Amino acid sequence: MKTTKFFITVLFTFVFSVATFAQSSMKTDTIKVSGNCSSCEARIEKATKIPGVTKADWSTKTKLLVVTYDSKKTSNDAIQKKVASVGHDTPKYKADKKVYDALPGCCKYR
Numbered sequence: 001m002k003t004t005k006f007f008i009t010v011l012f013t014f015v016f017s018v019a020t021f022a023q024s025s026m027k028t029d030t031i032k033v034s035g036n037c038s039s040c041e042a043r044i045e046k047a048t049k050i051p052g053v054t055k056a057d058w059s060t061k062t063k064l065l066v067v068t069y070d071s072k073k074t075s076n077d078a079i080q081k082k083v084a085s086v087g088h089d090t091p092k093y094k095a096d097k098k099v100y101d102a103l104p105g106c107c108k109y110r
């Protein structure tokens with residue numbers, strides 16, 4: 001009987017932890033971002049430094065930005081908008097021609 005009680009307690013603790021974790025507002029998304037080189041990487045990652053974003057990594061190989069953020073403070077949309085504003089196209093937002101044209105030659109991906 002004692003063992004059963006123990007197991008029920010453990011089970012409830014486990015279920016509760018999982019439920020708490022699932023309700024977390026932290027999200028990790030992978031966003032395709034156009035770019036070429038390591039200066040693009042620096043520019044893109046710098047652009048993602050907005051409130052709510054805790055981690056961002058863009059790869060010159062895969063052109064994928066893996067970003068972790070608090071969905072209560074920011075959104076995938078806002079991150080894409082910010083990245084596009086510094087000259088890098090995302091699926092949802094295209095960089096302004098003016099901003100794009102001002103990028104260094106090595107960063108021209110179009």
Ligand SMILES: [Cu+2]
Nearest residue numbers: 037039040107
């Ligand atoms: Cu570049």
